[in-house]
Amino acid sequence: MPTRQSRRAPGTLGERFAVLDPSTGEAFDEAPDQQPDVLDAVVGRACEAWRSWRAGPVARATALRAAADAVEGAGADLAPLLTREQGKPLAESYAEIARAAARLRYFAGLDTRPQPITDGRPVHSEIRWRSLGPVAAIVPWNFPLQLASAKFAPALAAGNTMVLKPSPFTPLATRLLGSVLSRALPEDVLTIVTGREPLGARLATHPGIRHVTFTGSIPTGQAVAEGAAASLARVTLELGGNDAAILLEDVEVERIADRLFWSAFRNCGQVCMAVKRVYAPARLYSQVVEALAQRAKTAVVGAGLDPGSQLGPVNNAPQLARVERYTAQALADGARAVAGGHRLDRPGYFFAPTILADVPSDSPVVTQEQFGPVLPVLPYRSLDEAVEAANDTGFGLGGSVWGTDLDRAEAVAGRLECGTAWINHHAELSLAQPFAGIKQSGVGVAGGLWGLYGNLRPFVVHRPQEA
Numbered sequence: 001m002p003t004r005q006s007r008r009a010p011g012t013l014g015e016r017f018a019v020l021d022p023s024t025g026e027a028f029d030e031a032p033d034q035q036p037d038v039l040d041a042v043v044g045r046a047c048e049a050w051r052s053w054r055a056g057p058v059a060r061a062t063a064l065r066a067a068a069d070a071v072e073g074a075g076a077d078l079a080p081l082l083t084r085e086q087g088k089p090l091a092e093s094y095a096e097i098a099r100a101a102a103r104l105r106y107f108a109g110l111d112t113r114p115q116p117i118t119d120g121r122p123v124h125s126e127i128r129w130r131s132l133g134p135v136a137a138i139v140p141w142n143f144p145l146q147l148a149s150a151k152f153a154p155a156l157a158a159g160n161t162m163v164l165k166p167s168p169f170t171p172l173a174t175r176l177l178g179s180v181l182s183r184a185l186p187e188d189v190l191t192i193v194t195g196r197e198p199l200g201a202r203l204a205t206h207p208g209i210r211h212v213t214f215t216g217s218i219p220t221g222q223a224v225a226e227g228a229a230a231s232l233a234r235v236t237l238e239l240g241g242n243d244a245a246i247l248l249e250d251v252e253v254e255r256i257a258d259r260l261f262w263s264a265f266r267n268c269g270q271v272c273m274a275v276k277r278v279y280a281p282a283r284l285y286s287q288v289v290e291a292l293a294q295r296a297k298t299a300v301v302g303a304g305l306d307p308g309s310q311l312g313p314v315n316n317a318p319q320l321a322r323v324e325r326y327t328a329q330a331l332a333d334g335a336r337a338v339a340g341g342h343r344l345d346r347p348g349y350f351f352a353p354t355i356l357a358d359v360p361s362d363s364p365v366v367t368q369e370q371f372g373p374v375l376p377v378l379p380y381r382s383l384d385e386a387v388e389a390a391n392d393t394g395f396g397l398g399g400s401v402w403g404t405d406l407d408r409a410e411a412v413a414g415r416l417e418c419g420t421a422w423i424n425h426h427a428e429l430s431l432a433q434p435f436a437g438i439k440q441s442g443v444g445v446a447g448g449l450w451g452l453y454g455n456l457r458p459f460v461v462h463r464p465q466e467a
Contacts, residue, residue: 131159236444241397248403
């Protein structure tokens with residue numbers, strides 16, 4: 001099992017790739033660059049492990065709870081490594097690890113008892129739930145451990161085994177997490193593979209995989225779905241977001257400004273369901289822009305391991321280039337950078353927290369997902385105009401409405417075309433709730449019982465009723 005190896009992993013033939021620290025832009029470690037030919041053996045072992053793992057729900061729950069304990073106990077090792085390769089402040093890395101442990105415990109406690117079917121026929125019918133087999137997960141670089149756990153916790157609780165591939169930008173903490181989990185899980189129940197493309201593409205198309213769950217960009221998600229279709233594997237896709245926040249006329253700007261700002265800038269804006277557009281009533285527009293700009297100017301930007309840092313760097317050079325490109329295009333289109341608007345003059349991938357005003361509504365920073373520390377603020381003159389603008393996109397992950405009259409805010413939230421709508425906050429998820437996007441933001445459901453059943457298939461048994 002690759003996660004059990006200290007330096008060499010099966011099938012790598014010695015190939016390795018560098019892992020960069022985004023706060024310096026320099027390599028600080030390396031990871032195995034496993035080739036696609038390793039997957040046949042890995043998936044084969046996952047299939048063998050599945051035969052016993054699926055048979056013992058009580059033993060599974062016990063193992064998952066032990067795994068949660070192991071993750072919590074390894075926080076002091078996992079958190080600094082996660083910050084080093086991802087860039088986020090250390091406190092956020094600890095929070096990510098705590099979330100992973102909590103998710104393991106949550107799914108360990110769910111039950112999938114047989115469900116009787118009552119339909120008036122003289123037959124006793126019962127739905128029983130069966131696992132799928134070996135499943136695959138492909139995880140991005142913004143929340144490597146949290147999103148990994150969002151995939152393996154329900155999959156393993158359902159009785160599946162998993163082969164998980166992290167992003168090549170953030171492979172190290174995930175490999176260490178795999179080693180930590182191996183203390184509690186049977187061998188080959190969860191296997192971590194690391195490498196550059198075409199490893200992910202081959203995993204998504206492997207004929208031995210019965211379910212592919214992916215979080216990432218829309219184009220890559222489309223490619224994953226096409227690849228999985230060859231073997232008719234199930235897919236769950238959590239793709240991009242361009243969440244809008246609509247501020248109502250009765251909003252108290254200073255009261256909500258901190259929450260609104262950090263809903264957009266947490267993890268340096270690298271959150272799929274972050275606020276990525278703000279629509280403010282024309283009467284309050286200048287006040288909203290100034291309140292957000294003041295917070296952007298005073299946010300402490302630095303390396304995640306520095307205790308005072310509130311915002312770390314963008315994770316990688318390609319994403320930094322995207323943020324720069326969208327910002328430059330907005331400024332060329334006539335927008336004003338009320339705060340930031342430029343890369344910081346220091347080593348690493350740092351971009352100044354940026355608030356953009358007077359942005360044309362068709363600028364890419366508004367219509368696309370910038371996924372960085374840049375927030376456009378747009379005025380509106382009628383609420384219908386704001387709702388129409390919020391919905392006028394191919395994305396449909398989340399949205400929020402901010403105001404004093406909660407009934408009115410809820411009515412407006414009900415008009416948003418998205419999977420989750422919040423009132424006076426944003427991007428907060430319970431482990432028990434379903435999480436799903438509409439339009440191009442995703443296929444399938446994660447979270448809660450819905451996430452568990454997404455890793456199961458129904459098996460119906462009919463028998464005559466007793467005389």
